[in-house]
Amino acid sequence: MGDYQPVAQDALNAAQLELGGATNNAMLRRAFDPTAHDLEPTFRLTRFADLKGRGCKVPQEVLNKLVSSLQQDYPTQDQDEGDQFVHAAIPRIGIGLDCSVTPLRHRGLCLVQTTDFFYPIVDDPYIMGKIACANVLSDLYAMGVVDCDNMLMLLAVSTKMTEKERDVVIPLIMRGFKDSALEAGTSVTGGQSVVNPWCTIGGVASTICQPNEYIVPDNAVVGDVLVLTKPLGTQVAVNAYQWLDQPERWNRIKLVVSEEDVRKAYHRAMDSMARLNRTAARLMHKYNAHGATDVTGFGLLGHAQVLASHQKKEVSFVIHNLPVIAKMAAVAKACGNMFQLLQGHSAETSGGLLICLPREQAAAYCKDIERQEGYQAWIIGIVEKGNRTARIIDKPRVIEVPARD
Amino acid sequence: MGDYQPVAQDALNAAQLELGGATNNAMLRRAFDPTAHDLEPTFRLTRFADLKGRGCKVPQEVLNKLVSSLQQDYPTQDQDEGDQFVHAAIPRIGIGLDCSVTPLRHRGLCLVQTTDFFYPIVDDPYIMGKIACANVLSDLYAMGVVDCDNMLMLLAVSTKMTEKERDVVIPLIMRGFKDSALEAGTSVTGGQSVVNPWCTIGGVASTICQPNEYIVPDNAVVGDVLVLTKPLGTQVAVNAYQWLDQPERWNRIKLVVSEEDVRKAYHRAMDSMARLNRTAARLMHKYNAHGATDVTGFGLLGHAQVLASHQKKEVSFVIHNLPVIAKMAAVAKACGNMFQLLQGHSAETSGGLLICLPREQAAAYCKDIERQEGYQAWIIGIVEKGNRTARIIDKPRVIEVPARD
Numbered sequence: 001m002g003d004y005q006p007v008a009q010d011a012l013n014a015a016q017l018e019l020g021g022a023t024n025n026a027m028l029r030r031a032f033d034p035t036a037h038d039l040e041p042t043f044r045l046t047r048f049a050d051l052k053g054r055g056c057k058v059p060q061e062v063l064n065k066l067v068s069s070l071q072q073d074y075p076t077q078d079q080d081e082g083d084q085f086v087h088a089a090i091p092r093i094g095i096g097l098d099c100s101v102t103p104l105r106h107r108g109l110c111l112v113q114t115t116d117f118f119y120p121i122v123d124d125p126y127i128m129g130k131i132a133c134a135n136v137l138s139d140l141y142a143m144g145v146v147d148c149d150n151m152l153m154l155l156a157v158s159t160k161m162t163e164k165e166r167d168v169v170i171p172l173i174m175r176g177f178k179d180s181a182l183e184a185g186t187s188v189t190g191g192q193s194v195v196n197p198w199c200t201i202g203g204v205a206s207t208i209c210q211p212n213e214y215i216v217p218d219n220a221v222v223g224d225v226l227v228l229t230k231p232l233g234t235q236v237a238v239n240a241y242q243w244l245d246q247p248e249r250w251n252r253i254k255l256v257v258s259e260e261d262v263r264k265a266y267h268r269a270m271d272s273m274a275r276l277n278r279t280a281a282r283l284m285h286k287y288n289a290h291g292a293t294d295v296t297g298f299g300l301l302g303h304a305q306v307l308a309s310h311q312k313k314e315v316s317f318v319i320h321n322l323p324v325i326a327k328m329a330a331v332a333k334a335c336g337n338m339f340q341l342l343q344g345h346s347a348e349t350s351g352g353l354l355i356c357l358p359r360e361q362a363a364a365y366c367k368d369i370e371r372q373e374g375y376q377a378w379i380i381g382i383v384e385k386g387n388r389t390a391r392i393i394d395k396p397r398v399i400e401v402p403a404r405d
Numbered sequence: 406m407g408d409y410q411p412v413a414q415d416a417l418n419a420a421q422l423e424l425g426g427a428t429n430n431a432m433l434r435r436a437f438d439p440t441a442h443d444l445e446p447t448f449r450l451t452r453f454a455d456l457k458g459r460g461c462k463v464p465q466e467v468l469n470k471l472v473s474s475l476q477q478d479y480p481t482q483d484q485d486e487g488d489q490f491v492h493a494a495i496p497r498i499g500i501g502l503d504c505s506v507t508p509l510r511h512r513g514l515c516l517v518q519t520t521d522f523f524y525p526i527v528d529d530p531y532i533m534g535k536i537a538c539a540n541v542l543s544d545l546y547a548m549g550v551v552d553c554d555n556m557l558m559l560l561a562v563s564t565k566m567t568e569k570e571r572d573v574v575i576p577l578i579m580r581g582f583k584d585s586a587l588e589a590g591t592s593v594t595g596g597q598s599v600v601n602p603w604c605t606i607g608g609v610a611s612t613i614c615q616p617n618e619y620i621v622p623d624n625a626v627v628g629d630v631l632v633l634t635k636p637l638g639t640q641v642a643v644n645a646y647q648w649l650d651q652p653e654r655w656n657r658i659k660l661v662v663s664e665e666d667v668r669k670a671y672h673r674a675m676d677s678m679a680r681l682n683r684t685a686a687r688l689m690h691k692y693n694a695h696g697a698t699d700v701t702g703f704g705l706l707g708h709a710q711v712l713a714s715h716q717k718k719e720v721s722f723v724i725h726n727l728p729v730i731a732k733m734a735a736v737a738k739a740c741g742n743m744f745q746l747l748q749g750h751s752a753e754t755s756g757g758l759l760i761c762l763p764r765e766q767a768a769a770y771c772k773d774i775e776r777q778e779g780y781q782a783w784i785i786g787i788v789e790k791g792n793r794t795a796r797i798i799d800k801p802r803v804i805e806v807p808a809r810d
Binding site for chain 1: 456467504505506507509510511514516518519520521522523524552554555557559571594595596597599600601602603605607609611613
């Protein structure tokens with residue numbers, strides 16, 4: 001096995017080059033250059049899967065149907081918080097939203113756990129690894145869990161990759177995943193990998209904690225406001241970026257956006273997707289959040305609706321503002337119905353937390369997160385009396401979020 | 406969502422039919438009949454992936470190379486049992502062998518965790534679900550962990566499945582997975598599912614326990630014997646069964662085996678793969694096992710070598726006996742080098758535990774497991790002084806394990 005080491009070492013040296021000798025939690029200094037790894041200049045990680053974002057998910061309503069077979073015959077148990085949430089979690093199997101919470105034999109402790117995996121969405125393997133890790137952890141953070149005890153990595157190497165491509169790309173993905181885990185204060189202790197037509201990246205995140213360390217997302221009350229901690233439009237940005245190589249696609253949007261705008265949006269999207277929601281989770285406790293979810297494959301409205309459906313009180317969510325990465329709303333419009341960004345259905349990867357906060361705390365929450373991280377958060381809607389649904393108003397206000405803060 | 410329920414209900418009714426109203430842990434009474442679900446008689450679950458068994462794994466030496474990037478910069482820590490094993494576990498990332506063990510903040514507790522996923526290996530979706538679950542749990546059992554606290558399900562629906570096929574097959578797979586989890590005394594509380602060219606089934610198993618509840622597999626001593634708790638040849642059996650539909654393939658083996666033999670072997674293989682290694686794990690404690698692993702994608706010798714390489718003492722494993730499902734050794738020989746069954750490289754799915762036991766305890770261990778489960782276990786080799794390797798002797802004795810006990 002030793003005689004294989006050098007190959008992985010090469011890849012790492014190149015990675016170090018790009019990292020500029022950066023420490024674990026530093027962002028890349030230089031973009032991934034296939035030729036620096038003796039790969040074809042045309043190498044694109046995103047070409048090793050045909051679907052991305054929501055496209056790779058089993059439609060929400062289909063899932064609910066499929067898993068209904070699992071729900072129905074779970075015995076009803078004493079409704080202590082743990083069990084109660086186990087039931088709530090079952091219907092969400094596969095939706096990859098939030099976590100399961102399992103009460104343990106050991107007095108007072110719970111296992112909070114989540115898993116998620118998907119296909120390459122950016123062409124930089126190292127960043128892809130960081131995004132995949134941030135995306136898995138995001139489900140824990142959505143439950144207000146700040147510390148992850150352990151992670152496993154799930155990986156599928158594409159059958160279409162050459163050995164050379166595999167030996168360059170896979171160690172970089174693993175390194176990115178691991179660096180993100182270290183940044184989150186946890187580590188990757190195992191996993192599974194197979195070969196598969198499509199390259200697949202994901203993981204499992206687990207925390208053993210006391211019930212007061214997580215926030216069951218079902219306590220929204222009339223008068224709460226909704227806060228979002230990352231801008232929308234990541235899916236639009238990564239697609240627009242890929243269209244730079246595809247004239248017929250590019251022509252559809254070049255009237256509303258410049259190549260420079262797209263590159264900026266793409267880098268902002270990568271930056272945003274690789275960013276951990278950990279501070280957002282920590283502040284949920286400080287500002288008494290009533291519940292949260294993370295915005296991923298089913299888009300802002302899809303996840304808002306699931307969150308609304310789980311509320312104890314008869315409330316509904318109304319969303320007025322849509323913070324979107326600069327120019328991506330225009331791009332989405334130019335693509336007609338394709339993304340449904342303004343309808344709230346555009347898939348996000350490793351999106352922000354959507355949090356129900358007491359009205360008087362929301363502004364302080366947003367200020368605090370900006371002070372700590374240098375990233376803005378936005379009040380995007382309100383909680384009113386209703387039948388546990390969510391909607392976006394007719395003409396929502398689009399907040400253009402600059403590609404560079 | 407309620408209006409989708411009936412469809413899943415249909416699938417379940419058909420399943421119940423096949424289960425003959427069986428309870429959760431009963432085996433199927435009747436084989437899966439596609440037409441009973443209004444599917445084409447030619448429907449074969451195994452056609453929704455091109456690779457099976459070892460074929461779907463990243464080769465062992467490649468993995469060791471790829472993950473070397475993760476090993477190298479883990480800080481050395483106090484060598485208490487937990488940390489020590491975390492390091493031992495890292496190189497195995499992706500090999501899907503054994504578990505990771507993570508010491509927790511909560512005094513004295515550890516998180517023992519494993520994940521595994523692969524492609525359909527049998528055509529009966531319900532049994533496939535049971536096999537997938539047993540295969541995931543097997544990694545915990547290999548560590549002597551008897552109780553699993555929680556499971557997550559990983560599922561990929563094939564892009565090539567019709568909606569009808571999906572709606573029939575997926576609930577049956579989930580049901581089988583869940584029934585197996587209940588049989589193991591645990592439950593499935595969440596998961597993730599995507600669409601993918603190949604149908605994929607797997608899961609995550611987690612246990613929070615005290616260090617005395619698991620057995621670190623590194624204590625083999627000279628004079629120990631090796632016990633195997635399930636017969637080899639599952640991969641040969643499932644392939645031979647598929648060749649019944651493929652004359653050109655069938656012609657290669659029909660001289661050494663009858664159609665009846667193959668059907669019997671296939672059912673014995675399904676039975677064996679769906680069987681939990683839980684009793685085998687429980688008895689490891691009773692008979693002071695010095696370590697174990699479960700035999701899966703890399704075959705008996707592949708896993709024996711990994712186990713040998715992790716021993717504290719300078720020992721080697723020598724294997725003399727190969728218990729094989731009846732007639733499958735002959736089939737393997739007739740296929741030339743394809744399976745390498747007698748060389749110990751034939752992939753197994755949800756195979757038995759390979760256990761190092763003190764010589765004087767081994768016979769009692771085998772008797773006990775047969776008494777409790779009605780399945781045989783075999784002493785297949787010895788532990789001698791050596792350089793932490795494993796080998797099979799030149800002309801190993803093949804033990805023909807009857808297709809029906």
